[in-house]
Amino acid sequence: MFTKGNLFKNCWKGAAIIARSTIGKIRGTYDQLSRTEKKVAQLALDNPAVVSEMTIKELASATGVSTATISRFVKRMDYSNYREFTMALAHTAAEMTPQQNSFPELAEGDSLATIANKTFRFSINSLRATNEALNEDDLARAVIKIINAKTVAFFGLGGSAVAALDGYHKFLRTPLNVTYHPDYDIQLMQAARMTAQDCAIVISHSGRNHETLEIVRELKRNGVAIIVITSYSGSELAQAAAVTFLSLTDEVKYRSEGMYSLISQMTILDSLFMMTVLRSSSRTKPVLTRVRDVIEQTRYDS
């Protein structure tokens, strides 16, 4: 029967062996080995990754010795069986392979999987950078403004419309009054209707889009609390804001339109949403549940 105790015992046994690299162990024992065993050792040293995938038979015929000799060889190396030996060999082989170097540009020759991997890596890096740039103080001021607002309106045009829509969607799950419309003219009218009791969340990658600035000026005239999410702290947009959050990203060839910043912006919005929920949870939770129920109804089961 197999028990947890057993499980952990095996685990430790393995750990003890891994402590010293397999290859080091072979090197260290090398001259104590017999002539045939040296052939095995040599192949394992030269090609650890390949050998680690071989069965004992394959290794036997590859080295021209019997399986018996190999079995004895691994025992002499202090492994309890051949399987343990190949696992350990694979392990050290993996550690030795050159580490993935830091991330270069996307290139036309890249395989599809490479393109995908790089895209994900870039996104992850953007999130990390954005996360590091956040500070408690800004977050606190933003959450207070959001929670106390009579209405929270989202503004975003072009690429940032996606983020604004996302923010609107998320905050629909709270009891707050939220507003968003994709059309510029309507956004501008909405801005004109707002007051000092309201809160505006404005998203713009560059911070220098004409129309977005027009909206911000209108908001400012009305004394609305403005929270800005942008990639450039120096822009007029950032200057006008009560609180500015920066979405940071390494700009890349083909990508000057801030595609990576989008997910950073959305994750900032997500953070704001989570804070709002957790800071006003007793008031919000019932609404959250109700929204969830509505969504469930559009599904054909459960």
Place this chain on the structure above:
Amino acid sequence: MFTKGNLFKNCWKGAAIIARSTIGKIRGTYDQLSRTEKKVAQLALDNPAVVSEMTIKELASATGVSTATISRFVKRMDYSNYREFTMALAHTAAEMTPQQNSFPELAEGDSLATIANKTFRFSINSLRATNEALNEDDLARAVIKIINAKTVAFFGLGGSAVAALDGYHKFLRTPLNVTYHPDYDIQLMQAARMTAQDCAIVISHSGRNHETLEIVRELKRNGVAIIVITSYSGSELAQAAAVTFLSLTDEVKYRSEGMYSLISQMTILDSLFMMTVLRSSSRTKPVLTRVRDVIEQTRYDS
């Protein structure tokens, strides 16, 4: 210029180099597995390092299933035998640093900065998991369908409307004919107008939204190539697709509506976009530049 031959050549090269991670593979197949197989998958996900050292019998008694089932399980995961599976598992287990798999819950007592940090962590983990579940083969098939389509239409309702809008926005930068409308009825009409020469990209977190399924059925009737982005590989939606991409995320308290999956979905779209651009770059680049110029005009300085 890109050709099919070219695509496949690169495709194979990539496939050989970047194997999909074992854990990603298990996660991606998880809900297609049977009840007993899930037990095996669960233990492998929870304890990859320990499982990788077990014999098939040990794993069988640890999970309470037969060795036969496990043998079939690893074949289903595309490994040629159990040994290959444990080797691969050991390999990916070694690559994962301990900090990467911790998914802390959000708690009401958390400071604002902590909430933000956790939110970003969750997002990063979702991206990582999603990335691991991608495979070259699916990517290649999707890109071919997109590049050769007369029209590429995006479909997404509710929360997924954000992702669909984002995809539409991105692909506007390519010379492809793209289409998206937020309204369900119009999406349905659009689906009815499409043919076997077209390609549909359908996004749905749960894969079981009534309306989305209605659209997919209409698309299917017309023989449209369907690319699905969803979080559940077992859904009817996923079954109907020519290619399915999974956005993976650990579900969390307060978050059952797949908010984290959104950025994963968007990054999948982003990857598809980048592939499309790079695989057809000489044709696309002029258009990309033209779009950029249009955006520049809406700014007050360059």
Place this chain on the structure above:
DNA sequence: TTGAAATGTGAAACTTCTTTTCATATAATA
């Protein structure tokens, strides 16, 4: 419901892989 058909499952037969035994060869020593 009910009865195919499809799918999932474990026991056991079977295959393949690994270890041990044993007979023999080789080298070292007195």
Place this chain on the structure above:
DNA sequence: TATTATATGAAAAGAAGTTTCACATTTCAA
């Protein structure tokens, strides 16, 4: 040269892993 220690491979024995087969369960159409 005889004796002893050591090394080696063939083959038997033993483990590990895979496949088959019969039975159980689920699905789905009537």
